[in-house]
Amino acid sequence: MLDSVLLAFIYGILQGGAYGAIALGLSVIFGVTRVTNFAHGAMLMLSTFLYYELYTRFGIDPYLGLLIVTPILYFLGMATQKRLITPLLKKERGTTQDPASLLLITLGLGYAINNLFMMIYGSDYKTIPTAASKSYLTIEVGDFLFTTQWARIIAFFAAFVIGITLWFIINKTELGKRIRAVSQNRDAAAICGVDVYKTYAIAFGLGIAAVAVAGACLSEYYFVQPQVGTLFGTKSFLIVVLGGLGSIPGAILGGLIFGVVESVGAQFITSSASSMLTFILFMIMLFLKPSGLLGKGGKV
């Protein structure tokens, strides 16, 4: 019994790493621009389809495809910010504020992207049968055999690589200084000569680029399908709120907790019922400490 729980725990940690990797971009975007990007899942799904196309047409492994897809998604993210969100922010500076519009526009965008791919590809499940997805790591844990695809292990470590990279960009570079300035006080930053909207666009681009990297890791072992975005998008939100909106370590921590709760929970109840646990966990968190585990506090 204990062994199976331990095993589930390890699987959960691995899956949680992947969740964290996906949630990171969302957290960064919120931290800088205060936009809750409801199109995040759709962007993830879009990237996995790009990897799928690259693999089926040119035989490019998603790990290599990263080099092509990440820049594309970076510019897509920038375009989203520039064309859709910046006009709203500029309008907001007028008399009445309507933060709901930011939420709605990303919701609409996500809906459009998801269903665009549904139209093109249908709802069939596709896989990318790469080397990493077919080679397994096997370790003995007590009486059990711990077996997992190498792709999952890579995805787990990718979370940390993405997290550290984002942290480094934001905290240690000249660009990061601008990003931090803008996220703390956009008017003050503007006075100091920072192009606020351009910085927002870069931050949004970075967040989407991060999800493209996560998408590469995910597409190595998970289905490629239009509704995958909604599934992971919703989870990312719960994770990011749990860990603290805007916090990089919080996103990874939240992801790990989610992975473990889902996986260990499934040992005791059915797996779909165990995903209920995560929703309950999320709601309890919101009502007790809305700023999340590692969030900085403040009013919600």
Add this chain to the structure above:
Amino acid sequence: MEEIIRLENVTKKFGGLTAVDNFSGAVETGSIVGLIGPNGAGKTTLFNMMSCTYPPTSGKIFYKGMDVTKARTDSMAIRGLARTFQVTKPFGDMTVVENFMVGAFLHTRDRAVARKQAEEIYEYIGMGCGECKAANETTTVDRKKLEIGRALATKPELLLLDEVMAGCNPQEKLELVETCRKIQKSGVTLLVIEHDIKTIMSLCEKIIILHRGAKLVEGTPSEVANDPRAISAYLGEDYHAGC
């Protein structure tokens, strides 16, 4: 004279910052009291505690003899305390008269009654366009008047005015002073935060000067004007030495 509101040893801390430090004071029913002090002296924090936006860290607040330290903001309005906001908060999608109606609904369910009262207040306060959207009231004085009118519509006994004259020209200030006097005559107690010393000296019967969260001086305008501590707080510690 009876006291409408009384604060006893009120302290408010935000993290490490002490915004209000052991403040005690009272406002007598029917009077008009000015609260002045440099920026960051804790004036608005005091207002927020009186209107129960947040409770003090320590100390007690009594409204008409009742302990309201931990009361809710909305219950204070029902008890007869109304306030304006330094940064005006109009209900932008509504017309000016409709803004007043929201206040008037405190004492009635009837829309026609609320409308009638709102229109009376609109006449009383004397401002621009009553049927225009509140968001379109662009002049500062009209926005301030909107705040006053909306608070008045709740039929308050104590009205807290937070810098209603800031940003107005001298002519408009005179007009607002007249409005304040008119309100006082109708039986409402006024507590006014203001920066313009001249205006407040002419308007108020009693003045309290706040400095770094604590009460520095309290007295009639002439007493305050001649108090060396008041002069040093406003003109700097070195003012006398320089002379």
Add this chain to the structure above:
Amino acid sequence: MNTTERTNFFQGKIFAILGVLILLVVPNFVSTNVQIVFILILFYGLCASCWNIVCGFVGELSLGHAVFLGFGAYISTLLLMDGSLSPWVGMFIAAIITAAFGVIVGLPCFRLHGPYFALTTIALGELIRIFVENNEKVFGINIRGAMGLVLKQTGNQFIAFEFANKITYYYVLVAFVAVTILVTWLIKNSKLGYYLTAIKSDPDAAESLGIKLTKYKLIAMAISCFMISFAGTFYAQYFRYVGPTRIFSHDMSVQIALIALVGGQGTVFGPLLGACLLVPITEFLSEEFGGTMPGLHLFIYGIMMVLVVLYMPQGIYKNVTGFFKKLEYKIFGWDKANRKSIGKGVK
């Protein structure tokens, strides 16, 4: 007040009256397929109107309203199947339970704002869906899990809320919509409506004027849940089937919200107008291309949402009514003085 404005009751309303007449009369003279579209328009219009009562007025975005729709459908249907209670009675019991549930849910949720509120409602919706899909029985009541509830066809029975032809269903729905619109209108023109609009504009200022924020939000929530529960009962009786995967779905919640938002949140007729625009388009598209391009109609919903937020943040209601008023003046040539007073509001 401008007295000339009241010279003619119909002035400025001709196209609105025409629209209502179309909704009332035309379904009598069209094929069953078109009648189905009309029913869907009113059904979604009804749901969106109910959503609007709480979200449109309070300004919080609920993306879990399908939960309450599902509650209404499930409770009234279970009462019919297991208790042999006529849906006409059952729907009121369902409405009361749903409203109570809405209040219980609203109590913690309304402490949250913006994205946090929206996310919580999404989580709640998903939670309920997964729960119902995975449980055959709740408190000894057989809810039949993911299978859903299937109502037997018994023929044309008024008492059982079952009719032989679509048009009867349609007129039942017309009555529901009329009541909901009336309720919305009454709210908008009452203390409650003014208070909700104030809360939406500035909660701090509203509170300082003596408005109990939570109380009024919960009243709106209760009314909204009460009304949408009727839509749920209708859904169950009309389709003769309630399945958790559809009725509790995230898509359903989003669709309801989008229709209301595109139409015009906080307005009386906006949500219905939104349904009149979106439902026919999407029904036509999924009829034409549904086989080859699944998701096309939802794609349109998404695009519409983006366009409306960018170019008509208040929803299409204002623009559409403005357009028809202008058209009316052109056709009937009302005098110009009147036209100004209508355009700007009374000064």
